[in-house]
Amino acid sequence: MPLSKFAAGLLALGSALIPPSLYAALPTETVGQAELPFPPSPHRSYLIDFEFDNMVATRVVVVDPDRQKVLGMLSTGGAAPAVLAHDQKTVYTADIFFSRYVRGTRTDVLTAWDTRTLSPSWEVEIPAKRASTLTEKYALSMSGDDRFVYVYNFTPSQTITVVDTQARKVASEVNINGCILAYPIGDRRFASLCGSGDLQVTTLDDNGKVSDRTTSKFFDPEQEKLVERAIHLGDTFYFVTTEGVIHGVDFSGAKPRILPTWSLTTEQEKKDGWAPGGWQLMAIAPRLNRLYVLMHPDHERHKWEDPSTIIWAFDLKTHKKVGTLEAPNLIWSLNATNDDAPLLLGTNIEGGLETFDLKTGKHLHTMEGVSKTPTLILNH
Amino acid sequence: MKFLDRFFERSSRHVASTTSRRNFLSKLGSLMVVGTAMPVLLPIDRTAKALAAESPSAGDPGDPNSCDYWRYCSVDGFLCSCCGGSVTSCPPGTEVSQVTWIGTCRNPADGLDYIISYNDCCGKHSCGQCACTRNDSEEPMYRPFNNNDINWCLGAKANVYNCTVAVIRGVATG
Numbered sequence: 001m002p003l004s005k006f007a008a009g010l011l012a013l014g015s016a017l018i019p020p021s022l023y024a025a026l027p028t029e030t031v032g033q034a035e036l037p038f039p040p041s042p043h044r045s046y047l048i049d050f051e052f053d054n055m056v057a058t059r060v061v062v063v064d065p066d067r068q069k070v071l072g073m074l075s076t077g078g079a080a081p082a083v084l085a086h087d088q089k090t091v092y093t094a095d096i097f098f099s100r101y102v103r104g105t106r107t108d109v110l111t112a113w114d115t116r117t118l119s120p121s122w123e124v125e126i127p128a129k130r131a132s133t134l135t136e137k138y139a140l141s142m143s144g145d146d147r148f149v150y151v152y153n154f155t156p157s158q159t160i161t162v163v164d165t166q167a168r169k170v171a172s173e174v175n176i177n178g179c180i181l182a183y184p185i186g187d188r189r190f191a192s193l194c195g196s197g198d199l200q201v202t203t204l205d206d207n208g209k210v211s212d213r214t215t216s217k218f219f220d221p222e223q224e225k226l227v228e229r230a231i232h233l234g235d236t237f238y239f240v241t242t243e244g245v246i247h248g249v250d251f252s253g254a255k256p257r258i259l260p261t262w263s264l265t266t267e268q269e270k271k272d273g274w275a276p277g278g279w280q281l282m283a284i285a286p287r288l289n290r291l292y293v294l295m296h297p298d299h300e301r302h303k304w305e306d307p308s309t310i311i312w313a314f315d316l317k318t319h320k321k322v323g324t325l326e327a328p329n330l331i332w333s334l335n336a337t338n339d340d341a342p343l344l345l346g347t348n349i350e351g352g353l354e355t356f357d358l359k360t361g362k363h364l365h366t367m368e369g370v371s372k373t374p375t376l377i378l379n380h
Numbered sequence: 381m382k383f384l385d386r387f388f389e390r391s392s393r394h395v396a397s398t399t400s401r402r403n404f405l406s407k408l409g410s411l412m413v414v415g416t417a418m419p420v421l422l423p424i425d426r427t428a429k430a431l432a433a434e435s436p437s438a439g440d441p442g443d444p445n446s447c448d449y450w451r452y453c454s455v456d457g458f459l460c461s462c463c464g465g466s467v468t469s470c471p472p473g474t475e476v477s478q479v480t481w482i483g484t485c486r487n488p489a490d491g492l493d494y495i496i497s498y499n500d501c502c503g504k505h506s507c508g509q510c511a512c513t514r515n516d517s518e519e520p521m522y523r524p525f526n527n528n529d530i531n532w533c534l535g536a537k538a539n540v541y542n543c544t545v546a547v548i549r550g551v552a553t554g
Contacts, residue, residue, distance in 0.1 A: 055531075056505045056540055078539075102505050102540040132539050133521065156479070156524060156534060180522050195522045221523070228520045238486070254443035 023371050024316055034036050036071055038116045039088050039380075042339035044071065046091060046201035047347060047377040048135050050079045051370040054369040056102055060093065061371045062118065065355045068367050072118040076080040076111075078132060081140035081376075083149065084115075088380045090165075091115055093153045104122050110163050115380075121124040125166050126161045137229060137280055138181040143188060148208050150182035150190050160190065160206040162169045171208025176200060180228060185235050193228050193239075197221045199249065199256050208366075213336055219247055223232045228302065231282040231291070232311070233316070238291065240264070240282060242304040244275045245290075246319075264312065265294055275299030277306040280333035280376050285358050289316045292325070292334055292344055307332040323361050327354045336378035349373035409483045424528045439489050447512035453495050454483030457514050458526045460501055460543040462510030467546055470501035474542045477502050478535025479526070494550040498544050502536035507543040 036044075047061040060074040061083050076097030085092065091113045099105040106126045112121045131139055131154035139152040145371045148171065151161040160182050162170040179192035179200045188204045188211075203212035219226050225242040232238070235252040237258075248259035265274045276282075278294035284313070285292070296308040307330040314321040331346035331354055343364075344356040351374060353367040390537065442449040444467040451467070452459065464471030477500040496498050519526035533539040 054510045095460050096539070098540070106538065132533070134529040145493070154524065154534075155529065158524075180524070192521050193402055195524075226522075228522055234460055300493045305518075379484055 003027065012213050020127060031077070034072070036116050036118065039113055041066070042112060042380060043337050043343055044364075044380060045335070045337075045345055045353070046082060047085065047374045048378070049081075049351075050135055050373045050375045050377040052373045055079050056098075057070070059371075061374075062084060063353060063367065063370055065345060065353060065367065068355075068365060074113055074118060075326065077109075078130075080111075080380060081135050081137075081152075083140045083142050084380055085142060085146045085165075086144065087146055089115055090121065090146075091378075092142070092149050093361060094126070096128075096130055096132065102146070112165070113146050122157045122168055124163060124170065126151055126170055127153065127165060127173060129155050129157075129159065129161070134279065136177070136181060137376055138183050138230075141182050141184040141190065143184060143186070143190075143204075145187045148204065149185070150184065152179075152181050158192075160192070160202070162204065164208050171293065172210065174202055174210055176202070182236055183230065183232065183251075191228070191237070191249075191251060191256070193218070195221065201251065214255060216258070218249065218258060225304070227276075227281065229280050229282070231280075232286050233284045233286055233289075238282065238284070240276050242275065242294065242301070243299075244270070244295075246294075264295070264314065264321075273297050273299045277303050277308055278332055278334070279305060279307075280335065282334040283334035283344060284316070284331055285336035285344065286338050287340050287342060288358060290314060290322065290358070294334060294346075295330060297306075311344070311346070313354075325356050325361055325363065327356075327363055328366060329354060333374065333376055335379055337379045345377045345379070347377060352355075353377075392453055403488055404550035415538070440487070441489050445510060447510065447514060449492065449546075450487055451485050451548065452512055453485035454496065455514060455544055455546055456501070457512070457541065458507040458543040459510035459512050460507070460545045463501075463543040465501060465545060466545065469544060470499075471504075471507070471543060473504060474501040475503045475536045475538075476500075476545075477533045479532055480535075481528075481532060483494065495549040495552050497547050497549050498532075499547065500532045500536070500544050501542045502533035502540055503538045504542045505540055509543075 009221045039067045045063050045068045049059045050060045058079045062071040066316045070103050076093045080093040080095045082093045093111045095109050097107045104171050108126045108130045109123045110126050111123045115123045131152045135280045149163040153159045158176050160174040168332035176192045179194035182190040192200045198215045199218045201214045205211040226239045230237045230239045236250045239247045244264040246262050250257040276293050277296045281294040283292045290355045293312050294308045295310050295312045309327045311325040315322050333347045335345050336341045342358045344358050346354040355364045405417040461467050470476050480497045480499045483496045485496050486493050518528050522528045531541050533541050
C-alpha cells in the first residue's frame with residue numbers, strides 16, 4: 001500500500017473516531033488586558049463602596065449603567081473618598097493604609113488613578129489625618145483647573161490638606177477648625193461649613209498657600225439643621241434642611257451671596273409629612289437645570305438620613321416641583337450625569353444601582369449586587 | 381445613619397432574617413449624644429476598669445447581646461458583647477479608643493437617666509456581629525461631637541473599627 005493511501009486510511013479512521021464538527025478548531029490565544037476608552041462615556045459611573053463589613057480594604061466600582069456592565073474597580077484603603085478630575089483623565093482617592101493591614105505604621109496617600117487603565121499613575125503621601133467618616137462628597141474635592149486637591153482632615157482637629165497635582169506634593173495644610181469639608185469654588189477657593197452657621201471661604205495663591213479667608217453668616221444652627229451633603233452647579237451650592245428648605249449660596253462673586261430660601265414642600269405636603277432623607281440625598285442634572293431630592297412621606301426628626309424609593313424633581317429656576325420618580329428599591333444616595341441625555345443614578349441599600357432616564361422620568365433598570373455598601377456615585 | 385436605626389430595629393425586632401440588609405447596616409462605631417445632654421470628650425480611657433453589670437439583673441434589666449438593651453440607646457455599630465468582649469469590655473486583642481461619645485439612656489428599672497460612654501474598640505476590622513444603631517437624634521457633621529457618621533477610633537493606635545461597648549459613667553443630673 002502506498003504510503004499516501006496508508007496515511008489517508010489513518011486519517012479516515014481518525015475522522016471516524018472524532019465527532020464531525022461544523023466548525024474549524026479554535027485558534028490559540030494570548031492573555032489580554034482590557035482598557036477603558038477615552039474620553040469616558042458621560043454615563044460612566046464610579047460607585048464608592050464603603051464596605052461596612054470590612055472598612056479597611058475598600059473599593060470604587062466602575063460601571064457602565066447603559067450596558068449594566070462592570071468596567072473595573074479601584075482598590076482603596078480605609079473607605080477612601082474619591083473625586084474625578086475635570087479633565088476626565090484622573091480619579092483621585094485619599095487612602096489610609098496600615099503596614100500590617102489593621103495595625104502598624106499608618107500611611108495616608110492621595111492616589112491618582114488613570115481613568116483609562118484604572119491603575120495608579122502616581123501617589124503622594126499626605127499627613128496621616130484624613131477624616132474617617134461615612135464617605136462625604138466634599139471630603140475630597142479639587143480646584144476647577146485640576147491643579148489642587150483638597151483633603152478634609154479630622155483628628156478631631158479640622159484642617160484641609162492641599163495637594164499640588166502639578167508638583168505632586170503637599171502644598172499646605174489649612175486650619176479650618178470649627179468648620180468642615182472643602183466645597184470647591186473656581187480655581188483657587190474652597191468653602192467650609194461651620195458649626196456656628198458661618199461659611200468660611202479660603203482663597204489660595206498659585207502655590208496652594210492661604211492668601212485670604214472670609215467668614216459670612218449663612219444659617220442659624222440653633223433653629224434648623226442643614227445637611228452638609230450639598231450639591232453644586234457651577235459655583236452655586238444647594239444645601240437642604242432636614243425639614244426640606246433649600247439654602248442656596250452663590251460663590252461666584254468676591255463674597256458669598258446667600259440666595260433666598262425656598263421649600264421643597266407645600267404647606268399641605270409638609271402637613272402630610274413629606275421631607276427629605278438619605279445620605280447624598282440631592283443631585284443636579286445640569287443640562288436640565290433640575291434638582292432631584294430623595295423624599296419620604298413619614299418624616300420624623302430622626303429620619304433625615306433614611307433612604308427612600310421616592311425622588312422629587314424640581315426646576316432650579318422656578319423652584320417648582322416638576323415630577324416624581326419612583327424606584328423599586330430603597331435608595332440612599334443619588335447622582336445625575338452631566339450630559340444632554342442624563343441619567344439619574346441611585347445606590348440602593350442592597351448595594352445595587354438604580355438607573356432612571358431623566359428625559360422620560362422612567363426607571364430603566366436595577367443593577368443588583370454591583371457593590372456592597374455604596375455611599376456615593378461620581379460621574380464625569 | 382438614621383436609616384440604619386430604623387432598618388436595623390425593624391430587622392432586629394421583626395425581620396431578623398433579612399441578612400443582606402443587616403449586612404448593610406453594620407457601620408462606623410461612632411457615637412452620639414441623645415436628648416439634650418452635652419457632648420463630652422473623654423480624654424482618658426477607663427473602660428477596662430469600668431464596673432457594670434455583665435449579666436442581667438433586676439437593677440440592670442435586659443440582654444447585653446440584644447440591640448434592645450436599654451443602655452444601647454445611642455449605640456451605633458457592632459456590639460462588643462457579640463464580638464468576644466462584653467458590654468463594658470473590648471474583645472481580645474482590640475484597643476479601646478481614647479476618645480468617645482457620651483449618651484444618656486433611661487434605665488427602665490429605676491427610671492434614672494444614666495450617662496453612657498460608647499467607646500469604640502479598634503485595631504481589628506469590622507466585627508460584623510450584632511449591628512445595632514438606635515440613635516434618636518443626631519446633628520449634621522458640622523457639629524462633629526453630635527454626629528454619628530464619624531469613626532471614633534481616633535484615639536486608638538490604629539483607627540480601624542471593630543465594635544462598641546456601653547459603659548455607665550454616672551447618673552445624669554438636671
